[in-house]
Amino acid sequence: MNLPRLYIAGSAAFAAVMVVLVFMVLMMSSWGAISSEGLGLFTHKWHPAGGEFGVLPMIFGSAAVTLIALTIATPLGLLAAIFTSELLNPAWRAPVKSALEILAGIPSIIYGLIGVAFFSIWIGNLFDLQSGRTILTAGILLAIMILPTIITLCDDALHNVPQKYRESATGLGLYKYEVVRDVLLPIAKTDITGAILLALGRALGETMAVMLVIGSIDRVPDPFFNVLEAGQSITSKLGREIAESSFGSVHFSALIFMSLILVAITVSLTSFTQYYFRREKRLVE
Amino acid sequence: MRKYQRSRHTALFSLALIGTLLTIIAGCSRSESENVTVSGSSTVLPVISRAAEEYSQNNPGVRVVVNAGGSGVGITQLGEGQTDIGMISRDISASEKAKFPDAGFTTHVIGRDAVVPVVSSEIYDAGVSALTIDQIAAIYRGQITNWQAVGGPDTEILVIDKEASRGTRQVFMAVVLGDENAEAPGAKLVLGSNNEEQTALTQSNAAIGMLSQAWLNDDVKGLAIITADGSTIEPDLASIRAGEYPIARDLLLVSRSDLSEPSKAFIEFVLSAEGQQLVENAGYIKVTP
Numbered sequence: 001m002n003l004p005r006l007y008i009a010g011s012a013a014f015a016a017v018m019v020v021l022v023f024m025v026l027m028m029s030s031w032g033a034i035s036s037e038g039l040g041l042f043t044h045k046w047h048p049a050g051g052e053f054g055v056l057p058m059i060f061g062s063a064a065v066t067l068i069a070l071t072i073a074t075p076l077g078l079l080a081a082i083f084t085s086e087l088l089n090p091a092w093r094a095p096v097k098s099a100l101e102i103l104a105g106i107p108s109i110i111y112g113l114i115g116v117a118f119f120s121i122w123i124g125n126l127f128d129l130q131s132g133r134t135i136l137t138a139g140i141l142l143a144i145m146i147l148p149t150i151i152t153l154c155d156d157a158l159h160n161v162p163q164k165y166r167e168s169a170t171g172l173g174l175y176k177y178e179v180v181r182d183v184l185l186p187i188a189k190t191d192i193t194g195a196i197l198l199a200l201g202r203a204l205g206e207t208m209a210v211m212l213v214i215g216s217i218d219r220v221p222d223p224f225f226n227v228l229e230a231g232q233s234i235t236s237k238l239g240r241e242i243a244e245s246s247f248g249s250v251h252f253s254a255l256i257f258m259s260l261i262l263v264a265i266t267v268s269l270t271s272f273t274q275y276y277f278r279r280e281k282r283l284v285e
Numbered sequence: 286m287r288k289y290q291r292s293r294h295t296a297l298f299s300l301a302l303i304g305t306l307l308t309i310i311a312g313c314s315r316s317e318s319e320n321v322t323v324s325g326s327s328t329v330l331p332v333i334s335r336a337a338e339e340y341s342q343n344n345p346g347v348r349v350v351v352n353a354g355g356s357g358v359g360i361t362q363l364g365e366g367q368t369d370i371g372m373i374s375r376d377i378s379a380s381e382k383a384k385f386p387d388a389g390f391t392t393h394v395i396g397r398d399a400v401v402p403v404v405s406s407e408i409y410d411a412g413v414s415a416l417t418i419d420q421i422a423a424i425y426r427g428q429i430t431n432w433q434a435v436g437g438p439d440t441e442i443l444v445i446d447k448e449a450s451r452g453t454r455q456v457f458m459a460v461v462l463g464d465e466n467a468e469a470p471g472a473k474l475v476l477g478s479n480n481e482e483q484t485a486l487t488q489s490n491a492a493i494g495m496l497s498q499a500w501l502n503d504d505v506k507g508l509a510i511i512t513a514d515g516s517t518i519e520p521d522l523a524s525i526r527a528g529e530y531p532i533a534r535d536l537l538l539v540s541r542s543d544l545s546e547p548s549k550a551f552i553e554f555v556l557s558a559e560g561q562q563l564v565e566n567a568g569y570i571k572v573t574p
Contacts (some may be wrong), residue, residue, distance in 0.1 A: 049466030050450060121488060130443040130491060133473055216448075230474050240477060244357035246449035247365065248383055260355040 025259040043259060046218040046237075048245070053254035057218045059261060061135060061233040062204060065214070065273050067262035068139025068227065069146055069203045074196055076143075077150030082180055084151065085158040097152055104148035112209035115141045127228055133215035135227040141209055146199035153195030157188040190277040197273055203233075203264055212235035232260045315448055321548045324352035325359015325372035326452050327478035328398060328497040329536045331567045336555050339563065347547050353478055357450025363539055364388045369548040370537040374398065374452035378465075388543030395555050396536040396569040398452070399498045400457045401507035401520040407490040413437040415509035415517045418531065422461050424493060427471030445485055445494035446472035453479070457495040458532045473521060498525065499568030525569050536569060 033041060033053060043054030084096055106180040119141060124132030124228070161184050169179045215230020218237070222229075238255055293439055323333055330353045337349035354362075364385030374404035377390055404413060404440050413435055423429040433439045446469045447454035455465035462469070476482045479500045486492050487504040494505075498520050501507045507520035510531055524530045538552055555561050561571040 047466075047468055050468075116484065130441055131485070131489060133474055133485070145429075215473070216477075217446075217473075219474060232475075240448055241450070243354055244361055244448075246361050249384075 017102075017146060023263070026263060030253055030257035030260050033250055033257045034253075036136055036250055037254065041254065048241075048251040048254075052249075053250065055234075055254065055258050055261070057220050058232050058234045058237045058258055060220045061214065061231040062235070062262065062265075064135050064212060064227060064231065065139045065142055065220040065233055066203045068136060068163070069142035070196065070200060072140060072143035073147045073199060075152050077195075077199075078154050078192065079148050080147075080151045081154030081158055082184075084195065085155045086176070086180055097155065100148045100152045101121055104152065107219045108206055108209045108217070110213035111141060111145050115209055128160045129228055131215065132228065133213050133230050135214060135221065135229065135231040138210045138233070139227065140229075141213055142203045142206055145206065145209060149202060150195050153198065154188075154192050157191030157195060160191065168221050173268070189246060193270040193277055194271050198268055200269065204262060204266060207235040207239045210238045217241060234262050286305065308555055309547065318474050319347050319547060320369045321347065321349045321545070321551050322352070323349065323370040323372060323538075324354055324362050324368045324534070326351040326356040326374040326540075327455055327480065328374040328499075329372035329395070329538075331499070332396065332536070332564050332569065333538075333555070334447060334549075334564045335567065338562050339559070340551055340554050344550075347551075349551060353356050355448060355450045355477065356452030356455070360385075360390075360539065362542060363390070364542075368543060369540075370552065373539055374536050375455045375465075375534055376537075377539065378455075391540050391542070391544075393538045393540070393552055393556065394535045394572050395560075396564040396572055397525060398534055398536050399520055399525045399530045400453050400460075400495055400532045400534065401458075401498045401501065401530075402461075402510075402532075403486055403494050403496045403501065404503050405490050405492045406506055408432060408437050408493075409506035409508075411438045413508070414506070416526045417511045418461055421493075421508075423574055425458075425469040427469075430471070431534050438491075441450060441560040443472075443489050443492040444469070444473050445472045445482060445492055446475045447495065448475060448477050451477065452534075453495055457532055458534045498522075516520075517555045522570060535572075536564075 037053050041053055041055050043052070044056050045052045045054045046057065073282065084093055088096065115137065120132030120137050121135075123129070123134065123137045123140070158240070165183050166185065167177055169183045170176075174182070210233050214233060214236050216232050216236055217230045218232045219230075221231060238259060242252070242255055245255055311478045316542075319443040321337075324338070324402050329349065334351045337351050340346060341349055352368075356371075359368070359373050360377060360381050363371035364381070373392075377392065380493040382390065404418065411432075413432060416435060420429065420435050424435075424444060425446070427444075429435060431439065432442055441494055447457075449466065458467045458469070459465040460497055474485060476485055476494075479496055482494050482496055483500050483502075483505055486494050496505060496507070498507060501520070509519045511515040511517050512531075518524050518528055518531070525533055538555065540548065540552065555563075556573065558573070561573050
């Protein structure tokens, strides 16, 4: 085997080994909490000083902010992508896309600071709240952060559909919106799902911006759909507490257990969608 | 043949690149022996970062790197050997001593401070300028939820708590709720550093929180404490110096038994007249006369 091939194979193997290693390290480090707390991990109360390590509020928080972010960003992103790919004058597509990609590259701490300084105050005033640091604030901020990713990847997905499909559909007398709805979207759906998955991964894993605006209280709101209250996500919990917990303690182990859950959520969602949109179901290769 | 030559060039270039990188890394780690790292309490931070600046100016060649994170983080990192000196704004707890039995922690008192219950200026101006410890405790327990109950306007109280590892919280809770790790069911937000807490108090018009007295200003006003005999103690330097203000504490630097020479010299600098002047400039009370 020659050098370049060896290099490529090596990189692939390295990535695969990393995934396995991450899983192993997480499992090993969280075993302490699993063995000593057991089902006590799935309770509502987090109070390390009192030996209580309930992770439910954090799981709820992560799920809630991610759901809010995707609910807002997916339709907006998809419509924007249809605009840039199908309606926008092709001469403008490149500059618009590069602007979007710059937006996707802004460090998350910047979003977080804008969130604390302005955005959370607007939310507080808008809903007449005592504090604008809420689950909803974090969700909307995340939606803004993942929107460029969704737009630019969906745009690629639509743009990659061969021109002949548009021409045939138009030739059959379909209106532009029918071409998009009945031809382009079904063909591009696998790639669009991929875009949403990538955005979901970023939303689930985002730490800094969420930590600054979510309010960081380890409590499931009452009632649970009241997202105008403060909450805590897995990542914001880790960001705030991992440095103070000493390596090897149950506290540390319980925090790692939460990150294991986070990885498990991402992996299962990814494999589920990849199975659902298997290759043989694709219309174009 | 040409292809072969090109790949050889690439290989040579990569080698040169790796060599340069290694040299840089080696260079960095060589100078690291003269580094002093300090981390922990965000209350002690302003003093130590000023001291670090002065010290590095007077002693070129020694770099003092200061990081915040909270007292709990400071002790954990010191115990695990990730930092040379820890900053804490409370005493080392028994569990921390038990966690790192081999570290041989030594504390150095560098100043005194008070933890003050603070309210948004709107509440202060509306007449809530002093509370009893019991009233503050009831607010943090969630038994009092409206400012009206303590003589303020008819608005809900935004109770701001701090991360459990923060020294400021532990000193405050030990006095107010009687246990440094007490839970505060009335809390609506949990924040971290003094800065973060100060920002949230400024942004709200009905909040109560806890801050080191050096962080009080026109937007975040410190409450006087009403004692059992009915007198009030203002959160000012005079009452803290006299030991009257009930929620007071020492600001400490912590070292391990394997303290390096540059780190030792830095601690001595903070305790010198020059260093103590910085303690006073930061708004705290110096320990040496």
